[in-house]
Every structure is written in structure tokens, then in C-alpha cells.
Amino acid sequence: MIRTPGQPTFYLRQLGCPKNVVDGENMAEILRQRGYVEVDDPKQADTLIVNTCGFIKAAEEESLQALRTLGTDKRKSQKLIAAGCLAQRWGDRLGAAVPGVDGLLGAMRWSEIDRLLDAVRSGIRPTWIGPEEIALAPPRVARGPSAYLKIADGCDHTCAFCAIPLIKGKHRSKPIEMIVREARQLVARGVREIVLVSQDSSGYGKDFGLRDGLATMLDRLVEEVPDVPWIRVMYVYPGTITDRLVETFARHPRIVKYVDMPLQHADRDALARMRRPRQDPLDVIRRFREAMPDIAMRSTFIVGFPGETEEEFGRLLAFFGEAQLDRVGVFQYSPEDGTLAAKMDQQVSTRVKERRYRRAMETLQAISIERNAQQIGRTLDVLVEGVVENPSETGFAVVGRTYRDAPEIDGMVFVRQHSEPGTIVPVRITEAMAYDLVGEVAAA
């Protein structure tokens, strides 16, 4: 980036989930529009921003570490801002825990980053974490050929382990017209894949009184934004999957046949303690697969939730075998302040959690290898994301993704022949690794 002398600069350290990263990129966009220049080296920045994550203990630690490092190394003239989920959750406690923090901007207030920096520069040490701003504007977030577009924020569910509703507040949907407008802006910038994100995408529109709001919104988006080849939906809630939603996914070729549905557990008693929907997870999966036999299904699970017995864990492993999910993330339970589960008896020891985590991962890796191997010989459309640096050494020219992989979350496809980044090309899959695939451009 070329900068002129005197232009303000910022360095942004992004942490956490894609939803948090979207907020961070929106902050960066606001600052760019205000004339700030983003730099990669914190030493060159006037303002240092850490977009923190407070979802689980490990993420808290990583956020604190990033803040402490920048806070210790910063020059007197540099300002350090803690933004995002941990700032929202801890407020002034975060400022006290990390010397050198000059301002706090909660996850619900990211759209005020420019005003907060103005306040900091005028000598105030602001803590802006209240919920009064509904931070749902603007999109303009592009990452290569893919972009995340937030459709809602917050969550009305009461999962016993989760602090998100405490951090983000009630579910608030972005109006359909605004989503359509933002999608068009992204397409005009060359985006080929729009990834719709929120904490609870299948709850989209319920705050407007819409029934089947996500299906309604998807119908409109497909119709009114005809130039985007891939629309991907992240994070649907298993308790609110309707037949109409499944039918809408199946009907539109441009809605990517991929669903990310965090299930958290498969045992009925464990799900009840977690305050999660108790319907049979296999039944929800079956409904998607009956309508779309090729659909790629991703989910996440927690091991070591309070009271999880060996039998419950065994049923989770058995479920993995039956469900044959394509992509799975596993987390060890960690107690979060303010949540119901943190106060529950029968906390599971760290040793047991780690053992169960390893067993779950071993089981899942074997399934993942098998699922990936099933792709060999298929010809799949690949969205080319970038060129490989040393093609003569690696034998690969470009890297991309099929519909089966969400950006920055799932695997990749390494392709031997060159294609322009941003194009979608048919690739015949020739090799499969645990998470990634290898292929050759198929003759047209």
C-alpha cells in the first residue's frame, strides 16, 4: 500500500471465528474510507487493533497474549485498541489485565471504530461496549474471490456452555434489502462466492416475524443477485431446519450444497444438559441427504461437557461412524464465565477431556480420509483462489476449493494446471489426503 506522509496508519490483528473476522474487516474498511492506511508491521502503525475472541479459554489466552505483546512493545505515541468479543465481555477488566490498552470497543460496537479512534486521539480512554448500536452495516468485505456477508447477529438460544448471547445479545437480522444491496456491491467487486454468516442463520428473520425467513431471503438473493455463482450458508441450528429450507437449498443450483450445522453432541441426555434440541441428529442429516445426495455436511462437537459419561461419549463415537459427516470440528469443553454449564457439578477432568478429544479425532480422521477418497475420479467445479509459489517444486500451479470446502475452514484442492484466480474450472480429482485433494483440470 502506498502512503503519503502524514496519513494515519493502523495494524489489525484478527482472532477468532469467521463472524468476528467479518467485523474486523468491516472495521478496516471503515478506517480505509476515513483515509487510514493498513500496514502489516505493527512498528509502522500509529494505531494497533486486536480484534479479540472470547469464545473459549484458549481463544481468551491468545487474545490476551496478542494484546500483552503489542502493549509491551508499543511506542509512547502508538495507541492500542482491544476490540471484539473479549473486549465486549470483560470490559474494563480487560483494560486492567493488559497495561497499555488505550481503548475498548465491544463486538456490538465495531461500526464505531473511527469515532473511537477520534476519542482516543483526543485523550479520552473510551470503553464502548454497550449494546445500543446494532452493528450490522456495511459489508464491502472481500477476501480473494470469496466474501463473508453477515446476515444477522446475536443469538436467542440458551445453550448451557455458550457465552455468545451474553457477548452479542439478542438475535437481530439484517433486512433482506440490505443483504441484496451488499451482495450486489460484493459482486461488483469481483466476488464469486458469498458466504452468509451469523450465529443462527436458520433463525434469520424471526425478529421480523418471518416464518422460514432464511428460505425467503435465499429465494430473493438468488433472484436479485444473478451474477454470483456460489452462495454458501454457514451455521444453521438443528432445531429449526424446516422442509422448506431443505427444499430451497436443493432447488437453487447456485446455493452451494454444503451445510454447517453445529450439533455439539449426539447423546440425548448430554444434549438435554447442554440445553440443545433433543431431536435425533441423524434424522436432520438424513433429510438433507435425501434431498441432496451429494451435500457436504460439516458439524462441530464438544467433548468433556459436565457429566459426560463414558457411555455418552461412546454413543458420540458411534454416531460419528453412522453419520459419516464430511467435515467435523471437535472442541474440549471449557467453562465460560456467566454460563450455566460453568456452575454445573461433575466437571470432567482435563486428562479425560484430552483423552476423549484424541479418540474423537482419531475416529474422525479415518472417516475424513475415507470420505475424501470417495472423491477420486469425480470431476468437481473448483473456485481458483490463488497460485502456488513454487510450481516446479510442488507440481501444482494453483489452489482452490470445491463446494465441499468453506473458505479458511475446510480443505483445499491443489491443481496441476494453471487457471486464473477467481475462475471456476472443472477439475478431475486424482488423489486424496486427509483433508485436501489433488486434481487436474478436466478437458472441456
Ligand code: SF4
Ligand atoms: S445456538 Fe447455542 S452455541 Fe450457537 S451461538 Fe446460540 S447459544 Fe451459542
